[in-house]
Amino acid sequence: MRYLGIDYGSKKVGLALSDEMGVMGFPHAIVPNTPRLVEELCGLIAKENIGAVVIGESRTLAGGENLIAKDARALGESLSERAGVPVFFESEVFTSAEARRAPAKEGKSRAPKKHVAVDASAAALILTSYLSRTTHGSR
Secondary structure, eight states: OEEEEEEOOSSEEEEEEEOTTSSOEEEEEEEEOOTTHHHHHHHHHHHTTEEEEEEEEOBOTTSOBOHHHHHHHHHHHHHHHHHOOOEEEEEOTTHHHHHHHSOOOTTOOOHHHHHHHHHHHHHHHHHHHHHHHHHSOOO
C-alpha cells in the first residue's frame, strides 16, 4: 500500500510519498496552504493510489497541543471524509531541524530550493518514522 506523508504548516505543506510497498517515505512536493488544500490533496490521493495518510503531529515541547496541531487534525478529518482513506498521526518533533541538517545535493543548492526541500524532507521523515514503527513493530 502507498502512503502520503504530510508536514502541515500554516503557509506551506510538505508532502512525501512512500514506495509501493509502504516501507519508506520520499520527499514529493511543497504546496501552499490555501482554501483549496483538501481538494488538491484528494486529487493527489486519487492520482497516486494512496491507501492511507500520515500527518505530522505538532506538539509543544511540554507535550501539549498547539494551534498547528488543531489545524492539522481538522485537515486529517477532512481528508478522511472526502478521500475515504484512513489518516494517522505521527510525532513530528524536530523533523524540520533534522531535515535542515541533511546534506544538500552538490551543485543544486539554491537557497529557495533548499528551504522548500526542508518541508518535503520533513514530511518524508514523518512518514518513514510511522512506517518503521508500524511495519517493524518497533517502539
